[in-house]
Amino acid sequence: MELTLAQGIIKASALLGAGLCMGMGALGPGLGEGFVAGKACEGIARSPENASLITRTMLVGQAVSESTGIYSLVIALLLIFAVKI
């Protein structure tokens, strides 16, 4: 399969975009989930009798925070495998 320069640049930009997308997209969720877990440690230390409730809230909050990371993963995979040139 021969491809022209312009097609090559299209595909190449899609791949660079995939890297940037997943890289930047992982930044926010990682930071946010860490913040949630840190505050959960604080909460459990202060009121250990509510540990299961706090853990549940932490996991639900992290799952919501994780969603943007998964959006980035999906877009990166689409950019790698589904871009037509």
Added chain:
Amino acid sequence: MIWGSELAKISAYLGAGICVGIGAVTTGIGSGIIAGEGSFGVVKQPKAQEQIFRTMLIGQAAAQTAGIFALVISMLLIYGIPYDAAGGWFKAAAYIAAGLAMGLGSVGPSLGAGYAGSQACKSIARMPKYGNSIMGNMLIGQALAQTSAIFALVVAFLLMYSVPNQPDNIVTGRIIIKSLAFIGAGLAIGFGTLGPGTGIGFVAGKASDMMGRYPNEKSKIMRTMFLGAAVSESTAIYSLVIAFLLIFAVK
């Protein structure tokens, strides 16, 4: 080919500079905030000064790890790789990408390890009696934060040593595709470790802080720290997967 081995040299030297340059910034900040809290702790609790000083030094050493990874990658980019003319644009792009991966990849982990160490020093100054369990928790937390730096190290090694030479009969479009895919892999793992590294460091810092305040809840605090750090690590693993795909699966 217009360029000979010069191309590989240009990009490797550029990559080496980027790598240790970015890597040094936050490694310095991270160990600095540990030293700040350590000094403040010695003022507040002069009786525990030896313990605080020891924790500060160990914490700083752990926070420096990612900076040392960046130093190793820079050294290898300068002295440890072949500058063949046959490598062409493939190798040139991969060398810059290796520098970007490890340079950006050391930012988050060293900031995170720095926060964890500073909170541990603060906590020991408040409660010198529980110093050992606080320091143990700090070390485990810093190790968790450094895992994402190790992902970046792995990707940098793969970019330096497992990228093939540029074939002779290849169209320009393919060269651009492969080269930018390598740079994309470096950026993916570089930025992708920033959040998880900092986030896990925040968890470890809070856990060390609380272990000094409520030492009876040690096991519950540690369990939550592990669980939260594992969830926070997941996006670094996504980035690792995307980096591997960009290095090995792009035709």
